[in-house]
Amino acid sequence: MKTHVAKEQRPDSDLCPNCHQSVAPEILVEKLMVCPECGYHYRLNPSSRIAMIADSGTFVEFSGELRSSNPIDLAGYAEKLLQSQQESDMQDAVVTGTCLIDGQKAVLGIMSFQFMGGSMGSVVGEKITQAMVQGALTDSPVILFTASGGARMQEGIFSLMQMAKTAGAAAILEQTRTPLFIVLTHPTTGGVTASFAMLGDVILAEPGALIGFAGPRVIEGTIRQQLPPGFQRAEFQLEKGFIDAIVPRDKLRHTLSYLIKTHTRSKAHKSAPTQTGDTNDGTDA
Amino acid sequence: MEQTHDEMLKSSLNRIEQIAISDPRLKERSSWDCVLLSRQPGRPGTSTYINLICDEFMELHGDRYYGDDPAMIGGIGMIGGRAVTFIGNRKGTNLRENIQYNYGMSNPEGYRKALRLAKQAEKFGRPVVFLIDTPGAYPGLGAEERGIGEAIARNLKELSVLKTPVLSFIIGEGGSGGALGIGVGDKLYMLENAVYSVITPEGFASILLRDPSRAQEAAEAMKMTARDLKRFNVIHDIIPEAPGGAHTDPAFTAKLLKETIIRDFDILCAKKPATLVRYRIKKIRGMGEYEGEKSWWGPLLQMFGIADRQGQ
Numbered sequence: 001m002k003t004h005v006a007k008e009q010r011p012d013s014d015l016c017p018n019c020h021q022s023v024a025p026e027i028l029v030e031k032l033m034v035c036p037e038c039g040y041h042y043r044l045n046p047s048s049r050i051a052m053i054a055d056s057g058t059f060v061e062f063s064g065e066l067r068s069s070n071p072i073d074l075a076g077y078a079e080k081l082l083q084s085q086q087e088s089d090m091q092d093a094v095v096t097g098t099c100l101i102d103g104q105k106a107v108l109g110i111m112s113f114q115f116m117g118g119s120m121g122s123v124v125g126e127k128i129t130q131a132m133v134q135g136a137l138t139d140s141p142v143i144l145f146t147a148s149g150g151a152r153m154q155e156g157i158f159s160l161m162q163m164a165k166t167a168g169a170a171a172i173l174e175q176t177r178t179p180l181f182i183v184l185t186h187p188t189t190g191g192v193t194a195s196f197a198m199l200g201d202v203i204l205a206e207p208g209a210l211i212g213f214a215g216p217r218v219i220e221g222t223i224r225q226q227l228p229p230g231f232q233r234a235e236f237q238l239e240k241g242f243i244d245a246i247v248p249r250d251k252l253r254h255t256l257s258y259l260i261k262t263h264t265r266s267k268a269h270k271s272a273p274t275q276t277g278d279t280n281d282g283t284d285a
Numbered sequence: 286m287e288q289t290h291d292e293m294l295k296s297s298l299n300r301i302e303q304i305a306i307s308d309p310r311l312k313e314r315s316s317w318d319c320v321l322l323s324r325q326p327g328r329p330g331t332s333t334y335i336n337l338i339c340d341e342f343m344e345l346h347g348d349r350y351y352g353d354d355p356a357m358i359g360g361i362g363m364i365g366g367r368a369v370t371f372i373g374n375r376k377g378t379n380l381r382e383n384i385q386y387n388y389g390m391s392n393p394e395g396y397r398k399a400l401r402l403a404k405q406a407e408k409f410g411r412p413v414v415f416l417i418d419t420p421g422a423y424p425g426l427g428a429e430e431r432g433i434g435e436a437i438a439r440n441l442k443e444l445s446v447l448k449t450p451v452l453s454f455i456i457g458e459g460g461s462g463g464a465l466g467i468g469v470g471d472k473l474y475m476l477e478n479a480v481y482s483v484i485t486p487e488g489f490a491s492i493l494l495r496d497p498s499r500a501q502e503a504a505e506a507m508k509m510t511a512r513d514l515k516r517f518n519v520i521h522d523i524i525p526e527a528p529g530g531a532h533t534d535p536a537f538t539a540k541l542l543k544e545t546i547i548r549d550f551d552i553l554c555a556k557k558p559a560t561l562v563r564y565r566i567k568k569i570r571g572m573g574e575y576e577g578e579k580s581w582w583g584p585l586l587q588m589f590g591i592a593d594r595q596g597q
Contacts, residue, residue: 063577071517071574072508122573129570133581136588151461151483153493156507157519160483161572163462164469167441168569172585175446175592191483193434194422194462199442213434213462214424222424232429242432 005029009048032249046095046110054099061097072156092123096131102257107135109144118148121155125162129169141179146197150190163195170199179263203243205234316504322478323457329535331373331416337539354395356387359402370406372399373416390423393436412450415467422463437466444469450553455479472521475511482509
């Protein structure tokens with residue numbers, strides 16, 4: 001089987017962080033970074049995710065030039081950004097681009113928890129929004145992989161506003177009848193859960209992913225008792241009716257491909273009868 | 286030495302009394318003073334303002350799915366011959382009420398009731414006023430089970446395209462996603478001593494400053510006052526309070542709120558709902574501060590064009 005895992009993705013330890021069994025790195029890579037013993041899904045960086053989902057060599061990044069500023073002049077934020085950029089090889093907590101999946105075009109957005117806890121500041125909010133706009137203008141389904149601790153506090157009120165911005169973009173995206181597919185990965189909490197992550201036409205999750213609004217420790221602090229096992233996990237969210245399906249990593253590419261196929265309508269149906277020419281040529285007037 | 290809860294409460298109340306008798310013209314109020322004023326139990330809340338603003342008001346209950354959230358008030362009021370839907374957070378003024386109203390923290394039912402009443406207003410062409418005063422959405426077991434994240438997300442999405450005028454006022458605490466969940470509209474105002482932030486200063490201090498006792502310092506660093514947010518263009522304007530704070534003269538602020546509501550609705554209600562929504566989306570689309578290309582207006586217009594054709 002072809003390797004879909006980027007080199008820098010390989011873990012430092014041979015022990016699975018969940019079941020503590022020894023797993024040979026080459027087995028782990030073959031299993032798409034899923035523990036063969038317990039099914040634990042290791043965190044993936046965007047390049048590994050792209051390699052697993054997109055047709056080889058089709059991913060073209062966009063809005064990669066956007067950079068976080070320091071909108072509330074918070075001491076230490078610029079340094080923290082620089083450090084995260086150097087450690088992660090990313091510019092911010094999401095990578096967006098266009099690609100093909102089984103030859104079908106799609107817009108892909110992939111968040112990374114490794115970059116400042118996947119927190120959503122102005123750049124993340126803008127890139128997610130641009131991904132939705134791009135999807136609408138090119139008539140491509142938008143697929144967003146979430147992984148986030150929530151809003152980026154270092155940007156103060158501007159981070160909160162990204163919730164409104166991404167949700168507002170989802171509202172207009174819906175009016176253009178462009179499909180929005182969300183894949184919730186571990187962990188997705190806070191302001192990302194309470195905005196675009198819960199607004200997909202179809203919402204998928206990876207097994208065992210923690211998905212919620214308040215973090216488990218905050219809830220335990222409120223109710224002053226331990227949370228039941230499995231609370232806020234993907235399986236819990238499926239039972240409560242908030243996600244459509246839990247999809248193991250090795251089935252994800254096929255599932256997304258199937259969703260694209262089943263959400264594509266014929267051109268005749270899509271265009272209004274009075275409309276002449278291509279409605280979605282995407283050129284500027 | 287660490288203060289007990291009672292000592293902290295006492296020092297807060299002393300400070301609020303000092304603010305009430307000090308001359309506000311002497312210097313600008315600190316962020317922390319605004320935090321204390323915005324939270325203090327005697328501060329007028331949603332019910333007080335509704336009673337002072339409306340000629341008549343009828344409360345409407347329930348989300349039609351699960352229950353009625355007492356921490357969120359909704360209903361229809363009359364202001365000078367115009368019917369207006371009011372939705373707002375409700376806090377208590379004493380311990381019994383605080384427990385009854387969950388300290389102003391809503392469960393999913395509250396957000397779903399708010400959306401139901403907003404959609405009802407849209408259907409009958411009534412404008413909507415949101416009055417925001419909450420520490421945040423309730424971080425509890427049941428809230429998670431019933432999808433508090435989904436409830437807030439849905440409100441953000443639906444309110445951004447609601448085809449009726451919407452005004453939002455932060456009258457006390459604007460706590461994070463819980464505040465934003467009823468905070469999307471055509472114009473956002475803050476009372477002079479209200480605060481609005483992504484997290485509480487205590488939360489910010491414990492996470493980023495790694496010391497919860499540095500909340501005062503955090504409050505300044507976070508830039509959460511009406512003055513800060515006006516400067517950032519996040520809010521439309523600041524509504525003045527009586528010199529000693531809103532609690533010293535609720536009618537003073539209520540009068541200004543009422544004037545603002547009448548003035549804005551006279552203008553906004555004359556606009557075509559579809560036009561209103563496009564302006565609102567444009568405003569929301571522009572939020573954020575970053576380095577890089579900001580030419581998003583053309584693509585957004587194209588997106589509107591596709592949406593229009595799909596709507597036919």
